[in-house]
Amino acid sequence: MGRPSESDSGAAPYNFGGDWVPSQLEIARRAARKTRNFRNSIIAVASSIVVIGGLALIAVTSPGWKSLSDTFFAWAYGVEVLPKIILGFGTNITLTLIASTCVAILGLSIALIRTSRSPALAPFRILATLYVDVFRGIPMLLVILLVGFGIPALRIQGLTNNVLILGTIAVIITYTAYVAEVIRSGILTIHPSQRAAARSLGLSHFQSLRYVVLPQAFRRVTPPLLNDLVALIKDTGLVSILGVTDAVRAAQIASSRSFNYTPYVMAAIIFLLVTIPLTRFTDRTLRRSIERQNATGVA
Amino acid sequence: MSQPVLEVKQLRKSYGSEVVLEDISFTVPVHTATVFIGSSGSGKSTLLRCINLLDQIDDGSIVLDGEDITAVGADVDKVRRKLGIVFQSFNLFPHMKVIDNITLAPMKVQGISRELARENAYKLLDRFGLHDKAENYPDRLSGGQQQRVAIIRSIAVAPRLLLLDEITSALDPVLVNEVLSTVRDLKIEGMTMVLATHEMGFAKQVADEVCFLHHGKILEWGTPSQILEAPKQPETKEFLKRVHEAGRL
Ligand SMILES: Nc1ncnc2c1ncn2[C@@H]1O[C@H](COP(=O)(O)OP(=O)(O)OP(=O)(O)O)[C@@H](O)[C@H]1O
Ligand SMILES: [Mg+2]
Numbered sequence: 253m254g255r256p257s258e259s260d261s262g263a264a265p266y267n268f269g270g271d272w273v274p275s276q277l278e279i280a281r282r283a284a285r286k287t288r289n290f291r292n293s294i295i296a297v298a299s300s301i302v303v304i305g306g307l308a309l310i311a312v313t314s315p316g317w318k319s320l321s322d323t324f325f326a327w328a329y330g331v332e333v334l335p336k337i338i339l340g341f342g343t344n345i346t347l348t349l350i351a352s353t354c355v356a357i358l359g360l361s362i363a364l365i366r367t368s369r370s371p372a373l374a375p376f377r378i379l380a381t382l383y384v385d386v387f388r389g390i391p392m393l394l395v396i397l398l399v400g401f402g403i404p405a406l407r408i409q410g411l412t413n414n415v416l417i418l419g420t421i422a423v424i425i426t427y428t429a430y431v432a433e434v435i436r437s438g439i440l441t442i443h444p445s446q447r448a449a450a451r452s453l454g455l456s457h458f459q460s461l462r463y464v465v466l467p468q469a470f471r472r473v474t475p476p477l478l479n480d481l482v483a484l485i486k487d488t489g490l491v492s493i494l495g496v497t498d499a500v501r502a503a504q505i506a507s508s509r510s511f512n513y514t515p516y517v518m519a520a521i522i523f524l525l526v527t528i529p530l531t532r533f534t535d536r537t538l539r540r541s542i543e544r545q546n547a548t549g550v551a
Numbered sequence: 552m553s554q555p556v557l558e559v560k561q562l563r564k565s566y567g568s569e570v571v572l573e574d575i576s577f578t579v580p581v582h583t584a585t586v587f588i589g590s591s592g593s594g595k596s597t598l599l600r601c602i603n604l605l606d607q608i609d610d611g612s613i614v615l616d617g618e619d620i621t622a623v624g625a626d627v628d629k630v631r632r633k634l635g636i637v638f639q640s641f642n643l644f645p646h647m648k649v650i651d652n653i654t655l656a657p658m659k660v661q662g663i664s665r666e667l668a669r670e671n672a673y674k675l676l677d678r679f680g681l682h683d684k685a686e687n688y689p690d691r692l693s694g695g696q697q698q699r700v701a702i703i704r705s706i707a708v709a710p711r712l713l714l715l716d717e718i719t720s721a722l723d724p725v726l727v728n729e730v731l732s733t734v735r736d737l738k739i740e741g742m743t744m745v746l747a748t749h750e751m752g753f754a755k756q757v758a759d760e761v762c763f764l765h766h767g768k769i770l771e772w773g774t775p776s777q778i779l780e781a782p783k784q785p786e787t788k789e790f791l792k793r794v795h796e797a798g799r800l
Contacts, residue, residue: 449642452603453656454632454708463655468646 323513330514333506337515340502341522344488347420347498352484354424359431364461366432367439380432387429393490396422400494419491427484434476438469475538482527482534489523499523554617555580556712556743557602562611564594564601564767571597572767575611577760579712584744586754586775589764590790595747596639598764599714602745603636616711632660635705636714639721641697643689643704649676650685653704661708668707675703679733695726699733706737713737715746719753751794755779763787 274282311317365373365380387395399422404413412418442465450460492501499519506515557579564572572594579585587595600606602613604620604627612621620630644652653675654668663671676682679699689697698718705713715734719727731753738744738757748754754761754775761778763771763786771784782788 445638445640445642446644448605449638449644452605452631452634452636453705454628454660455656456628459659463659464644468644471646 324517326512326514329510329512330518333503333515334518336502336506337499337519337522340497341499341519343416343496343498344485344523345526347416347423347488347491348481348485351420351423351427351488352481355427355431355484358424358428359435362428362432363435363439366436384429384432387426388433390426392423392426392487393493395426396490396493398422399425400491415494416491416496419494419496423484423488423491427480427487430480431477434473434480435469438473439465441472442468471541471544475534475541478530478534478537482530485527485530486523553581556616557745558614559602560612560614562598562601562613563609564597564606565609570767572601575767575769577762577769577772579743579745580759581743582741583759584738584746584757585760585762586758587745587747587762587764588749588751588754588778588790590793593764594767595764596716599636599716599745599747602712603634603714604630605636628660632708633711634714635708635710635712637698637701637705637716637718639717641689641694641701641721643697643701645689648686648688649681649692649700652689652700653707656704656708672703672707675707679703679736693726694722695729698722698726698730702730702733702737706742711743713742713744715744715748717747717749720749749794751779751791763790765790 362380362384365376366384368377396419400415400418403411403418446464446468447460450464451457455463489498489500492498492504495501497505499522503515503519507513555578559578560576562572562575563570575598577585587598589595597606601608608621612619614620615630615633619625643649644655647655650669650672653672654665657663657668657671658665673682673685676685679702681696681699681703684692684696684700689700692700698721702715702718718734719730722730727750731750734744734746734753735757744757746754746757758775760772761775762769763778763782763784765786771778771782771787778787779791782791
């Protein structure tokens with residue numbers, strides 16, 4: 253075992269001083285472990301080749317493969333339209349950055365309002381609850397249509413008709429509802445004794461939140477929030493329905509011009525290039541946060 | 552005689568229809584320790600929580616340094632700055648290093664500079680033999696060390712009165728002593744304290760006055776030797792006998 257990681261520190265957690273030389277027994281054990289690990293990796297590689305290779309073979313030799321690859325994997329055409337799709341994807345990224353910032357601020361505010369107990373905030377609590385219930389229960393596509401086509405139909409002076417802005421607002425409205433709930437659940441999982449300890453030290457209600465409750469809550473909800481970020485990136489594609497030229501819309505235009513679906517595949521690949529690393533990162537964060545929680549116990 | 556630090560008068564507290572504390576009156580002069588003993592559920596924790604205004608009382612009053620802290624319009628945050636409380640379950644902040652646990656209140660509540668707060672914190676950690684733990688997170692400490700950090704955290708704001716709620720009952724017997732000796736040191740330095748404890752030996756050592764709480768009432772009170780060695784009430788005798796049988800005397 254060359255990798256010195258904490259999880260396999262079955263070796264020697266305590267240093268009793270002096271030079272420790274592994275016993276014959278331990279040396280034999282390590283050798284056996286090494287052989288077993290080596291054998292396991294060989295098996296894993298071999299079985300992967302057989303299974304995945306087999307599936308690929310079945311696909312390629314099937315009768316429909318020719319027309320399938322012509323329709324979806326016409327790479328020459330794909331490369332030709334790629335710049336347009338990448339340009340459109342810039343819109344998705346911009347939208348994601350703006351929306352996630354707004355959603356973070358608004359979601360936190362709503363979570364704080366919903367978890368507050370001050371009587372002065374009672375009406376806001378009711379409104380916040382209503383808001384969350386409504387917008388978590390409506391398909392986002394509907395919200396986008398309502399905001400994107402409905403608001404211009406009002407013909408109110410001074411209100412924007414820019415579909416990009418309206419689409420962004422629709423995305424923000426929906427995701428704020430999700431994120432507020434995630435943050436609220438994080439706040440609720442912090443044991444009341446933590447707040448009691450903070451308050452008993454003389455910290456005000458706000459200071460207790462700021463220094464004691466929220467930092468712990470955020471640590472717990474980072475993995476679900478990252479999940480929501482991945483979902484947000486994908487869902488920005490939905491604003492294409494308003495005519496915003498994002499990656500999806502760009503692919504749609506290119507595809508309808510040639511009756512070939514490769515542009516859609518290209519757009520999908522571009523989304524994956526961003527979302528897969530982010531998903532892996534989320535997984536790692538989640539694993540770490542579970543490890544940390546197990547180490548801390550219920551403190 | 553100078554003004555007492557704490558004066559509790561006819562305090563009453565109930566949860567719903569269950570009366571938890573009734574007609575509680577006692578006085579804690581400066582530099583003394585008052586120890587509450589009594590079986591589980593007799594109301595010790597509730598009393599300390601009421602004094603710290605973490606729970607609202609139903610009747611009576613609590614006077615701290617001559618000021619009625621249960622009066623309408625009393626500044627809760629200001630009152631709490633004068634009181635330190637240490638809980639049975641430590642309640643350290645797990646996301647902060649030991650040193651930051653200790654400096655948080657001095658910096659944010661008292662407005663002391665970071666450098667000065669850290670300097671003071673290190674002095675306290677030194678004194679209680681925890682200097683090398685300053686940069687650790689609480690979960691890397693033993694239970695006894697965590698509880699001592701909790702004590703240091705609560706005295707870092709120089710409270711007028713320290714409330715200690717069964718601070719050793721979550722600890723191994725071996726770790727109990729290091730925590731208790733910390734409290735003894737504080738007593739010697741003149742800290743005024745109210746404690747709830749199951750450790751009768753310890754009560755005998757630090758207490759100036761012992762109160763026996765039974766079903767939410769102070770049934771008997773007096774010097775440690777009066778209460779622990781020559782109790783008059785049958786309930787007190789019964790309680791001490793049970794504690795003795797459990798091997799804690
Ligand atoms: N938040 C609460 N709501 C309702 N009842 C409560 C609450 N807190 C405490 N009680 C009740 O008040 C009574 C006294 O509880 P308290 O925790 O003060 O006892 P204690 O003397 O500290 O006991 P222990 O020695 O086990 O810590 C108990 O009967 C308990 O059930
Ligand atoms: Mg208790």
